Amino acid sequence: MSGPVTDTDAFVAERSTPGGDEPPPHDLSATYAIEIVPSRVADVAGHTVRRALPRRDRRTIGAWCFVDHFGPETITPATTTQIGPHPHIGLQTVTWLLEGELVHTDSLGTEQAIRPGQLNLMTAGHGVAHAEDGRHHTHGLSHGVQLWVALPDRTRNGPAAFEHHAELPVVELGQARATVLVGTLHGVTSPARHDTPQVGAQLALNGRVEIQLDPRFEHGVLGLSGEIRVGDQPLRADQLAYVAPGHTSIVLASDGAARLLLLGGEPFGEHISMWWNFVARTKEEMTEALRAWDDGSDRFGSVPTRLPRMPVPQPPWLSAP
Numbered sequence: 001m002s003g004p005v006t007d008t009d010a011f012v013a014e015r016s017t018p019g020g021d022e023p024p025p026h027d028l029s030a031t032y033a034i035e036i037v038p039s040r041v042a043d044v045a046g047h048t049v050r051r052a053l054p055r056r057d058r059r060t061i062g063a064w065c066f067v068d069h070f071g072p073e074t075i076t077p078a079t080t081t082q083i084g085p086h087p088h089i090g091l092q093t094v095t096w097l098l099e100g101e102l103v104h105t106d107s108l109g110t111e112q113a114i115r116p117g118q119l120n121l122m123t124a125g126h127g128v129a130h131a132e133d134g135r136h137h138t139h140g141l142s143h144g145v146q147l148w149v150a151l152p153d154r155t156r157n158g159p160a161a162f163e164h165h166a167e168l169p170v171v172e173l174g175q176a177r178a179t180v181l182v183g184t185l186h187g188v189t190s191p192a193r194h195d196t197p198q199v200g201a202q203l204a205l206n207g208r209v210e211i212q213l214d215p216r217f218e219h220g221v222l223g224l225s226g227e228i229r230v231g232d233q234p235l236r237a238d239q240l241a242y243v244a245p246g247h248t249s250i251v252l253a254s255d256g257a258a259r260l261l262l263l264g265g266e267p268f269g270e271h272i273s274m275w276w277n278f279v280a281r282t283k284e285e286m287t288e289a290l291r292a293w294d295d296g297s298d299r300f301g302s303v304p305t306r307l308p309r310m311p312v313p314q315p316p317w318l319s320a321p
């Protein structure tokens, strides 16, 4: 999905450079200092989503800088997802479905359907455009997440790329089954590209599990369905639990079947600015990008799709014409 970040709350997402010594890893019996971050409701192409990142008090978790949870929503031919061509810079989009189907098309010439259990990973680099079309999915449920990963300075102006992973590694952990989207969990590594140290996994949980964590990472747990507890804290499906670096494991539990997303990474040590579909460092960079999209410049190419191109909203730092 596209994630227009247009409100002032989300305008500038910044994180200070972490300094000082790393906290010592806690032992397995340690209690967690967990911060519950509520999502806010946002609209993406007429569909209500719960946006867990960025929030005023929590901009990033590792390089994860944007977390939209959409559905479950019963869709019809009239309401299926139709997100026309729009540009991205400086980020990766990570699309993961629990229900439904989308067709991704982009300015690299990719056309790729995605179904539950598969991963679409688009690296924007200096610029890419894409569209997401639910044209083959006109009944039943739509449910999934779209996540953004901020690219480090080293690759954020590099070439665009797209990966589809039809199958991802799975780790059986007793009462949980983890699908590793990005990075490594319990020694099992996803083939998906990542440019900074990070992890992303979906857990299907029915009971209790202790998940090993990389103590260098900060983590977030997002409830997707069912009743979940993170440590002792109940977590609703519209909440994100933040766990600071320094933990070597976390206990997750559910009453009955539940699904959740585990996201983590080394604290992102670069200041980022986010607006609309851009992750950059300065307003000047975003102005340059929005003008390139407005002008139909080669920077973003063209997307072969039936859907109409998305216009740039008025940025708050430029006066209205």
Ligand code: MN
Pocket (backbone or CB within 6 Å): 001, 002, 003, 086, 088, 093, 130, 277
């Ligand atoms: Mn998009």
